[in-house]
Amino acid sequence: MSLPASAAPHSEAALLHTAGLTRHFRLGGLLSRRMLHAVDDLDLTIHEREIVALVGESGSGKTTVARLLAMIYPPTRGAIFYRGRSVHKLRSRKDVLWYRGEVPMVFQDPYSAMNPVFRVSHGVMRNLKLHRPELDRAQRHEEAERVFDIVGLNPAGDMLRKFPYEMSGGQRQRVGFAQALAVQPKLILADEPVSMLDVSIRAGILNMMASLRAEEGASILYITHDIASARYVADRIIVMYAGHAVEQGPTDVVLSRPKHPYTQLLLSAVPDPREKAVPVSADSGEPPRVIDPGEGCRFRQRCPYAIDKCAKITPALRPMGPAHDAACHVAAAEPLDADGKPAATTVAGSPPAP
Amino acid sequence: MQAILRNRKATAGGLILLLIVFVAAFPGLVGRDDPQAAIYGQDLGPSWQHLLGTTQLGQDVFSQLIWGTRLTLIVTVVVSAIATVISMVIGVTAAYVGGLTDRSLSLLTDIFLILPTLPLLIVLASYLPPGTVTLIVVLTFTSWAFQARQLRSQGLSLRARDFLAAARVRGERTSYIILVEIIPTMTSLIVASFLGLSVFVVGFAAGLQFLGLGNSTEITWGTMLYYAQQGGALEAGNALWALAPGAAVALLGAGFALVNYAFDEIGNPALRPVRKRRARTTA
Amino acid sequence: MPEPLLEVDNLSVSYLTDTADIGAVDRVSLTVHAGEFLGIVGESGCGKSTLLFAIAQLLTPPAEITSGRVVFKGQDLVQLTDGELRHVRWRDYSVVMQSAMNALNPMKSIAAQFKDTMRAHKRMSADAIRTRSTEVLHLVGIDAAHLDSYPHQLSGGMRQRAMIAMALLFTPQLVIMDEPTSALDVVAQRSLMTQIKELQQQFGFAVIFVTHDMSVVAHYSDRVMVMYAGQVAEIGATNSIFERPLHPYSKGLLDAFPSVHGPRRALTGIPGSPPDLGRPPSGCRFHPRCSEAMAQCTTSEPDLYTVGETEVRCLLYAERLPDAV
Secondary structure (H helix, E strand, O other): OOOOOOOOOOOOOOOEEEEEEEEEEEOOOOOOOOEEEEEEEEOOEEOOOOEEEEEOOOOOOHHHHHHHHOOOOOOOEEEEEEOOEEHHHOOOHHHHHHHHOOOOEEOOOOOOOOOOOOOOHHHHHHHHHHHOOOOOHHHHHHHHHHHHHHOOOOOHHHHHOOOHHHOOHHHHHHHHHHHHHHOOOOEEEEEOOOOOOOHHHHHHHHHHHHHHHHHHOOEEEEEEOOHHHHHHHOOEEEEEEOOEEEEEEEHHHHHHOOOOHHHHHHHHHOOOOOOOOOOOOOOOOOOOOOEOOOOOOOOHHHOOOOOHHHHHOOOOOEEEEOOEEEOOOOOOOOOEOOOOOEOOOOOOOOOOOO | OHHHHHOHHHHHHHHHHHHHHHHHHOHHHHOOOOOOOOOOOOOOOOOOOOOOOEOOOOOEHHHHHHHHHHHHHHHHHHHHHHHHHHHHHHHHHHHHHOHHHHHHHHHHHHHHHHOOHHHHHHHHHHHOOOOHHHHHHHHHHHHHHHHHHHHHHHHHHHHOOHHHHHHHHHOOOHHHHHHHHHHHHHHHHHHHHHHHHHHHHHHHHHHHHHOOOOOOOOOOHHHHHHHHHHOOOOOOOOHHHHHHHHHHHHHHHHHHHHHHHHHHHHHOHHHOOOOOOOOOOOO | OOOOOEEEEEEEEEEEOOOOEEEEEEEEEEEEOOOOEEEEEOOOOOOHHHHHHHHOOOOOOOEEEEEEEEEEOOEEHHHOOHHHHHHHEOOOEEEEOOOHHHHOOOOOOHHHHHHHHHHHHOOOOHHHHHHHHHHHHHHOOOOHHHHHOOHHHOOHHHHHHHHHHHHOOOOOOEEEEEOOOOOOOHHHHHHHHHHHHHHHHHHOOEEEEEEOOHHHHOOOOOEEEEEEOOEEEEEEEHHHHHHOOOOHHHHHHHHOOOOOOOOOOOOOOOOOOOOOOOOOOOOOOOHHHOOOOOHHHHOOOOOOEEEOOEEEOOHHHOOOOOOOO
């Protein structure tokens, strides 16, 4: 069993990118002025054949990002571009169907994501009918069997006829991916697809996601709070905190040389049974609810390195290394060696571990 | 099926309804006399020839009860069915579409809910031409609101279910989502609504007819009550003439109610009566 | 070796329904000594929550203890009446539920719920109640100002801490916890676990911690019990189980965790899914999913075999294999 292979570095234009993506929710009644800042000023890029992990705890805004990209609700401000076109401006049914036919979504809860009244083939068939009208009935059935095979639901013919209650959580999640594959997607939005599954089942789904990138050429935006699984499948990681992207870059780089104090905190807190001891921290893990925040870094109350500037100016993402950015006033960029590659330093250039 | 047979409420309620439907379908098998024929002795007590006695005009009460079943049942079922459909469409649309639509539809529902039913029924029935159709229209008009709120609540709780968001992200139209994704998942609730509403409609229909607002030329249990009242049944000592249709109305209502409870219990095991605990075994 | 605080002896629990009897817990035995931290680990459907409820005497119909004893401080809890149980409950042992939102009354303030709990188990004056409530909140790091808050006003992490505070009201000797961290994020989770461990060291109570996530207990528990399909698959010292897992299921579970800090390896997980407890597989319940299954595994049910300090239910460790059928 081979490791999920990393994708080749990209220079092509982005498949999807956002510019200043923002979403606020009004709290209280119609007349209330309090706004919850779920996502603020997010610039996110996804290339072809790439798995990008969007990592954050609850309240970080990652689920809101998924729903914005899935056009479940519109952004408060900012833009989403898919293959050069403005997604948030799409209005006609034809355009909307086009986007939905290329960017499907897989949901977190396998027990709530399928209509219990219909067989599991329902979603796949509807997707085929809506997005691949060139197929006739027999071809649709063939396609349904093909995608069920790809996700490992065999024998496909029998599986298609089952009802959701006859399937386990892991099998249902595979159906979710099969539905997404039915449209021949370019980008799959996967909202915490393994969080509600038992640990021993997750590996299978994660491996399947990696093979989808390799075999079907789909990109995946993998939204999760579990850094370990992000490390396993993702080419790039974007770490979110309180509605902002605080660090992004290639997975190995971000996880071995994290620059943002929040990323460092997250990494230290992940329990790894093979490690000998757990690093202790005074941080009690209280994520903020971002209501009407002012300027300034939203992590500053929990940050061991906060300086005066952190309360006054919101840090923007700035380069820390090749393709590696972090939004922190205190973090210092990697010193580069003669070849322009990050020098093999351990302590110098990054804030000491908490 | 097994569940239905094991559940006492379902069996009892089911039997009652089955009996009443049978009588409605084949009245001739059960009551042989012509219900309208006023040829018998007046205000007779119960006997073998007249199981429930006769009316003031000499009609056989038992026959009337039997032959009146069909129309009573038809009115009840039609009103309940139409009212349930209306309340379902309004409730679910309000829940799913939300926003202004929700507020307007909810306001509409609330208005209909607070209108005093009986006076409204009376007013409407007295302005419209008398007849069965009027009865049906008036009853539907005043009873759809009961269930709309409940169906809206259910619709709201469904809204959080991911399969609706999934349908949206697939690109389904709103009308498709409401008709194909939401309503079929609510069938048990809709059936329960229908049954629950029937219990009330039986009573309301009888009540309206008792007040003379139905079609008095037709024989139903409600019109029997009307005539019994007009004909001074109680004063004449012929209580059975008034009691019989009243008891029949109560029986039909009970039948619907029992099946409704049983429906809930079968669908939701948590509601089932707790089995007696077996004696604890020791190590 | 002093007397164990809790001794569960051959406990079996079944769900008695109209149609069938489903064995959720099958002859489970375990002991917990004073001050010990025992982690019970297993996936959904393995029976760990049912076991926990059975130990705490919280089962409701149709679940019932069908055999076995739960001996706590010398008394078999299964035989006690409700009245007798009330003396023991919360004073000598208490329970922390999985989801605070399910266990806490959303309509009552924290103070009111603490008061209800205390009044239910002991006569106390209003002052004494208030004082004690403040004390336990401090123990878990919550400001006493939150006594008058409602559950929805507290964050997820704080609610869980309030639950733990409630469990400590009478400083019991045993605290049973059902997945208290499953709804929390990693940082909150670590903070809560550290807190639990500190309190344990301070007050010396024993802990039974049920979870589906092995990694959570890896650094805190003294002993770990792995459950599968209602049975004990393996039980032993935490270090042994994590460094040298014996049962193929334990090995599979450990291998299923992607590592953050170590080298990247291919993950395989465990194929298949847990069995239907209404019709468990013949012989060893794990054999359909086991990569090391032998012919005898299909027909013979393994006992718990002792290997050093660990007990494991697997024919690989039987002294003498039963004859293949």
